[in-house]
Amino acid sequence: MVDLSGLAYDLTGLTVPLIAIFAFILPLISKIVKNKYFPGIYALIVTLFATLSTTIIFMYLGSTLEHKTYTFRNITFNATISKPIVYGFGGWPPPIGISYEVDGLNSLIGVYIGWIMLLIVLFSLWYNRNLDEPEWYYTLLLGFEAGVLGCLYTGDAFNLFVMIEVLAISSYALIAYHKNNPGSIEAAIKYGILGATATTIYFIGLMIIYGIYGTLNMGHILYKNLQVFGNVMIGEAPPGLVLATTLAVSLALWVFTLKSGLFPNHFWLPDAYSEAPTPISAALAGLSEVIGIYVVIRFLYTVFPAFSPIGYYYRGLILEILLILGFLGGVVGALMMFIQRDLKRLLAYSSISHIGLIFMTLSIGFLALPMKRLDSILVIAFTAVVTHIIAHGLGKTLLFMSSEIFIESSGTKIMDDMRGVGRKYPWVSLAFIAGFLNLMGAIPFIGFFSKLLMYQAFIESGLLLAAIGVIIVSALSVPGYAKAIYAIVFSTPTREYRLVKTSGFKVLIIIIALALLLLGVFYSYIYSMISEYISSSITMGGLFNYERAFHEAFSKLMG
Amino acid sequence: MIDLVDYFLTLIVTAMIVNLGLALYGIFFRPSMIKKIIALTILGDTANTFAIILGYRRWPSPKTPSRPPVLVNYTDATPDTLKEFVGRAVDPLPQALVLTAIVIGLAVTLFMVFLTLQIYRAYGTTDMRKIKKLKG
Numbered sequence: 001m002v003d004l005s006g007l008a009y010d011l012t013g014l015t016v017p018l019i020a021i022f023a024f025i026l027p028l029i030s031k032i033v034k035n036k037y038f039p040g041i042y043a044l045i046v047t048l049f050a051t052l053s054t055t056i057i058f059m060y061l062g063s064t065l066e067h068k069t070y071t072f073r074n075i076t077f078n079a080t081i082s083k084p085i086v087y088g089f090g091g092w093p094p095p096i097g098i099s100y101e102v103d104g105l106n107s108l109i110g111v112y113i114g115w116i117m118l119l120i121v122l123f124s125l126w127y128n129r130n131l132d133e134p135e136w137y138y139t140l141l142l143g144f145e146a147g148v149l150g151c152l153y154t155g156d157a158f159n160l161f162v163m164i165e166v167l168a169i170s171s172y173a174l175i176a177y178h179k180n181n182p183g184s185i186e187a188a189i190k191y192g193i194l195g196a197t198a199t200t201i202y203f204i205g206l207m208i209i210y211g212i213y214g215t216l217n218m219g220h221i222l223y224k225n226l227q228v229f230g231n232v233m234i235g236e237a238p239p240g241l242v243l244a245t246t247l248a249v250s251l252a253l254w255v256f257t258l259k260s261g262l263f264p265n266h267f268w269l270p271d272a273y274s275e276a277p278t279p280i281s282a283a284l285a286g287l288s289e290v291i292g293i294y295v296v297i298r299f300l301y302t303v304f305p306a307f308s309p310i311g312y313y314y315r316g317l318i319l320e321i322l323l324i325l326g327f328l329g330g331v332v333g334a335l336m337m338f339i340q341r342d343l344k345r346l347l348a349y350s351s352i353s354h355i356g357l358i359f360m361t362l363s364i365g366f367l368a369l370p371m372k373r374l375d376s377i378l379v380i381a382f383t384a385v386v387t388h389i390i391a392h393g394l395g396k397t398l399l400f401m402s403s404e405i406f407i408e409s410s411g412t413k414i415m416d417d418m419r420g421v422g423r424k425y426p427w428v429s430l431a432f433i434a435g436f437l438n439l440m441g442a443i444p445f446i447g448f449f450s451k452l453l454m455y456q457a458f459i460e461s462g463l464l465l466a467a468i469g470v471i472i473v474s475a476l477s478v479p480g481y482a483k484a485i486y487a488i489v490f491s492t493p494t495r496e497y498r499l500v501k502t503s504g505f506k507v508l509i510i511i512i513a514l515a516l517l518l519l520g521v522f523y524s525y526i527y528s529m530i531s532e533y534i535s536s537s538i539t540m541g542g543l544f545n546y547e548r549a550f551h552e553a554f555s556k557l558m559g
Numbered sequence: 560m561i562d563l564v565d566y567f568l569t570l571i572v573t574a575m576i577v578n579l580g581l582a583l584y585g586i587f588f589r590p591s592m593i594k595k596i597i598a599l600t601i602l603g604d605t606a607n608t609f610a611i612i613l614g615y616r617r618w619p620s621p622k623t624p625s626r627p628p629v630l631v632n633y634t635d636a637t638p639d640t641l642k643e644f645v646g647r648a649v650d651p652l653p654q655a656l657v658l659t660a661i662v663i664g665l666a667v668t669l670f671m672v673f674l675t676l677q678i679y680r681a682y683g684t685t686d687m688r689k690i691k692k693l694k695g
Contacts, residue, residue: 165666
């Protein structure tokens with residue numbers, strides 16, 4: 001086994017700046033190389049590098065995991081120890097300079113993002129003939145990737161603001177890519193105005209956090225939270241601390257729930273998904289939403305955990321609200337899906353429904369249970385969250401890929417005008433049905449296991465209503481999926497369709513469908529792997545891992 | 560006798576809160592896209608002012624007017640004078656953050672203006688009430 005520690009450490013700092021640099025020199029190079037496919041190949045190489053580096057970071061984190069048993073005041077508990085990577089940019093120690101911090105949760109979502117991004121770039125290469133200026137498209141796509149990975153790996157709340165703006169501006173521009181199509185511009189402007197307002201509000205929240213804590217580093221805020229927690233419990237917190245923190249966290253959460261399209265903030269999402277170029281719809285569904293979910297988890301479970309001033313008072317309330325909003329989002333998405341006529345809008349509403357399910361599950365931490373029991377429930381719930389992110393992201397990418405074939409073949413997005421178009425492409429139709437079955441939660445697919453784990457987490461924690469809620473949302477979304485499958489694959493064709501060349505692309509689609517199936521069949525291995533990573537980052541022991549890594553990096557860089 | 564520093568700080572904070580409300584009203588309720596963008600820049604500037612005020616320090620006590628942080632003879636600076644210098648200077652971090660936020664705000668505004676231009680070319684108006692092709 002090679003020693004990955006040095007390599008993983010360097011790649012943590014290198015990946016995001018390198019992608020950004022490569023993104024910005026692409027327009028210059030494409031002034032020299034005029035080939036229409038060059039920007040795509042270039043983006044593919046850069047993305048391969050990112051995929052490799054996220055995978056190496058993931059493998060390194062896996063190699064540091066070890067189990068230890070502690071005895072503390074006659075209570076023995078098992079903790080999974082990991083050694084998070086802390087990279088201080090420019091050699092500055094963490095609270096002073098910008099630092100990236102990668103722990104179990106980060107690296108797990110990172111490897112998912114690396115691979116989905118690779119699929120998106122391959123999809124864009126197939127879509128290339130619809131792009132009139134591919135160099136700008138791929139510049140923005142690489143900028144998007146830099147933003148996503150930056151948001152994911154950063155350990156600094158202000159750097160998160162910068163990266164969310166990088167992500168946001170590239171995604172507005174990508175949605176408006178077909179700039180002569182009025183619909184695209186309208187969708188982008190709606191999303192843009194809301195997103196810009198939300199990020200500014202996040203900036204205000206950040207300033208309140210800076211005013212209270214005097215630091216913006218996530219590990220440092222966590223450290224200070226753990227310190228003052230004892231004072232808060234005996235009612236000796238500094239005046240206004242709890243209220244100010246609650247205000248700051250609530251202000252900060254808006255932009256991330258907006259990005260992930262949680263229920264009351266979902267209205268921009270169908271417009272953006274249906275009007276963006278299809279690879280971008282897949283990227284928004286698979287990556288941008290996941291970033292919103294990840295940051296909410298990071299804020300409510302690592303930076304402001306149960307052992308913080310806000311954790312003692314209002315964190316439970318915030319999580320309960322997220323649970324209710326998640327359920328409402330799931331129901332609204334599922335019901336709206338059924339009345340859509342546009343295929344891409346249907347997929348967008350399905351995303352809203354699935355994001356609702358994920359938010360329902362991630363809000364399970366408000367329970368007042370003994371620590372050991374809460375930790376075991378958290379591990380199940382967050383394994384379910386990560387599995388559902390993977391199932392939904394892969395499934396949505398597959399569905400957007402296959403629907404793009406159908407849309408190009410029939411020349412429309414309206415399902416009534418593309419009846420039976422799937423009959424021309426039997427393999428693609430098979431993959432299309434597999435993708436929908438995965439989203440529905442049919443048994444051999446990975447989507448079934450994520451929903452099962454959600455259900456199990458709610459049952460074990462005694463939230464019977466929420467467990468029934470998961471079933472209701474799943475059941476309500478079945479008619480919408482059935483409608484799409486019926487309209488596109490099973491109904492008789494009413495007119496002639498153009499045959500689109502799909503040689504290599506078809507193979508990619510089938511591979512993804514097989515991957516969904518195989519991930520489900522071998523889920524027991526994946527479950528044990530994911531739950532290891534989760535128990536090293538979300539639980540009580542995970543907090544100490546995160547905080548210890550911050551201190552070690554500080555003392556190492558200070559000498 | 561009114562304390563002038565207190566008076567002006569209170570004035571700025573009040574103005575900031577009013578600006579915040581006005582900006583949010585402008586973004587969500589004004590139909591014209593241009594006015595929405597103007598409100599967005601007001602919101603951004605309010606946030607920046609808030610950040611700058613957080614970094615403000617009154618030295619040595621809140622009651623005395625602050626003096627500018629200048630080291631007169633830096634050749635024979637002692638730890639005491641340096642400590643005083645640091646205490647008198649404002650917090651530099653919010654200013655660095657605001658600088659970044661201003662640059663990002665410029666990029667967002669520029670992009671929004673471009674989109675508004677495209678909207679105007681496509682629909683012949685910037686009134687968002689008349690642009691309702693998508694259902695939302």
